[in-house]
Amino acid sequence: MAKLTQLIDNEVFQAYATYATVVLLKMMMMSLITAYFRMTTKAFANPEDAASFGKGEAAKKYLRIDPDVERVRRNHLNDLENIVPFLGIGLLYALSSPELSTALLHFRIFAGSRIFHTFAYLIPLPQPSRGLSWMTGYVVTISMAYKVLKTALHL
Amino acid sequence: MAKLTQLIDNEVFQAYATYATVVLLKMMMMSLITAYFRMTTKAFANPEDAASFGKGEAAKKYLRIDPDVERVRRNHLNDLENIVPFLGIGLLYALSSPELSTALLHFRIFAGSRIFHTFAYLIPLPQPSRGLSWMTGYVVTISMAYKVLKTALHL
Amino acid sequence: MAKLTQLIDNEVFQAYATYATVVLLKMMMMSLITAYFRMTTKAFANPEDAASFGKGEAAKKYLRIDPDVERVRRNHLNDLENIVPFLGIGLLYALSSPELSTALLHFRIFAGSRIFHTFAYLIPLPQPSRGLSWMTGYVVTISMAYKVLKTALHL
Numbered sequence: 025m026a027k028l029t030q031l032i033d034n035e036v037f038q039a040y041a042t043y044a045t046v047v048l049l050k051m052m053m054m055s056l057i058t059a060y061f062r063m064t065t066k067a068f069a070n071p072e073d074a075a076s077f078g079k080g081e082a083a084k085k086y087l088r089i090d091p092d093v094e095r096v097r098r099n100h101l102n103d104l105e106n107i108v109p110f111l112g113i114g115l116l117y118a119l120s121s122p123e124l125s126t127a128l129l130h131f132r133i134f135a136g137s138r139i140f141h142t143f144a145y146l147i148p149l150p151q152p153s154r155g156l157s158w159m160t161g162y163v164v165t166i167s168m169a170y171k172v173l174k175t176a177l178h179l
Numbered sequence: 180m181a182k183l184t185q186l187i188d189n190e191v192f193q194a195y196a197t198y199a200t201v202v203l204l205k206m207m208m209m210s211l212i213t214a215y216f217r218m219t220t221k222a223f224a225n226p227e228d229a230a231s232f233g234k235g236e237a238a239k240k241y242l243r244i245d246p247d248v249e250r251v252r253r254n255h256l257n258d259l260e261n262i263v264p265f266l267g268i269g270l271l272y273a274l275s276s277p278e279l280s281t282a283l284l285h286f287r288i289f290a291g292s293r294i295f296h297t298f299a300y301l302i303p304l305p306q307p308s309r310g311l312s313w314m315t316g317y318v319v320t321i322s323m324a325y326k327v328l329k330t331a332l333h334l
Numbered sequence: 335m336a337k338l339t340q341l342i343d344n345e346v347f348q349a350y351a352t353y354a355t356v357v358l359l360k361m362m363m364m365s366l367i368t369a370y371f372r373m374t375t376k377a378f379a380n381p382e383d384a385a386s387f388g389k390g391e392a393a394k395k396y397l398r399i400d401p402d403v404e405r406v407r408r409n410h411l412n413d414l415e416n417i418v419p420f421l422g423i424g425l426l427y428a429l430s431s432p433e434l435s436t437a438l439l440h441f442r443i444f445a446g447s448r449i450f451h452t453f454a455y456l457i458p459l460p461q462p463s464r465g466l467s468w469m470t471g472y473v474v475t476i477s478m479a480y481k482v483l484k485t486a487l488h489l
Contacts, residue, residue, distance in 0.1 A: 032274045038333035041271045045324050048264040072303050104414060109358040111267045112421045116351045119342045148382050169355050178348035187429045193488035196426045200479050203419040227458050259414060266422045
């Protein structure tokens with residue numbers, strides 16, 4: 025049990041735990057935003073969901089694709105595609121004994137880039153705002169991957 | 180080596196390992212269900228897949244979208260969106276020294292909610308069955324995130 | 335701090351760290367391939383992206399679905415569906431004290447199967463090339479899940 029406590033007592037690991045949780049909560053928020061847009065625009069993917077808003081023929085017209093809903097869904101999928109690598113590589117990076125300040129720099133820039141990316145996607149801001157925020161998070165993840173492979177390479 | 184053994188010997192960590200594996204296996208099963216529906220309804224996304232069922236023009240008619248296949252795929256994507264946060268936050272939660280009974284309560288409710296969610300999606304059950312099962316898993320994950328941030332906050 | 339160093343000094347864990355990073359980098363590469371195809375075929379999902387290539391009506395014609403882009407996106411989603419279980423189950427497997435040689439066998443076959451799967455999807459190779467490479471990675475993940483549940487089962 026002592027070992028577990030020591031893992032979470034390590035400052036780099038605490039920083040990872042904090043920022044990983046923050047970006048996952050941000051990603052989870054996309055589900056609520058999708059639900060909000062589906063309800064306000066009445067655009068559903070499943071007949072049983074549309075049925076809450078009308079019966080029979082009336083329900084069918086709510087089975088449709090709405091551009092705002094699709095935008096939120098693309099944002100959510102982009103989160104998955106980028107936050108999953110951060111979770112995996114970031115965990116291994118946190119275990120590879122980086123300097124606390126360097127680790128914090130990586131985690132903060134990544135979290136900041138994903139939060140900015142969400143605003144850039146949903147407002148939407150003109151390009152290349154979204155492209156650059158995506159690339160920032162991408163480069164941070166590559167930088168952590170380089171440290172992991174330098175520390176732990178065992179092919 | 181001793182340290183690794185001690186990590187997996189911790190009861191809370193064992194519980195996490197068990198339930199994380201169970202929900203991941205459940206999610207992996209969605210691939211088999213998709214394959215089953217694609218083959219029985221003959222609805223494929225790739226020309227090279229349809230080619231196994233007919234040549235030339237005959238193959239083209241199998242390149243189509245089937246509502247049952249799309250339902251399984253939406254269920255699979257919903258799993259990804261919800262099980263990824265559980266994996267990440269649940270791991271950090273398991274390392275934050277929760278009571279075993281509290282941890283088991285979280286893991287069991289989450290796994291149960293995702294299994295029920297799958298039945299609610301695929302049968303399908305009338306709403307709000309699916310909505311409530313989704314929300315149950317969502318709230319469990321938020322509760323674990325709260326414990327992680329309370330234990331390890333390091334911004 | 336010593337404990338963290340010891341975790342990453344464990345050879346099985348190093349092997350996991352290496353192969354998890356490799357498959358995540360491979361998955362991240364799909365984003366670049368998608369961007370490349372979107373730009374060369376001029377097929378965008380967002381009006382603000384198409385706006386870089388033309389104004390007003392000219393931009394609208396770039397808001398379209400291209401079969402090559404969709405193929406890369408299906409490949410990317412398939413990566414997510416299969417690499418997420420590998421990350422989670424593989425981490426727990428690495429902590430369940432497997433033999434180094436057995437662990438390396440699992441990790442190498444999984445990484446190889448996903449790299450081959452990408453070539454089979456994007457060239458594309460005739461079936462069952464892609465199907466078999468997918469199934470190989472799937473079976474490896476199930477085998478690791480079996481070891482995890484045998485070592486750590488705590489329901």
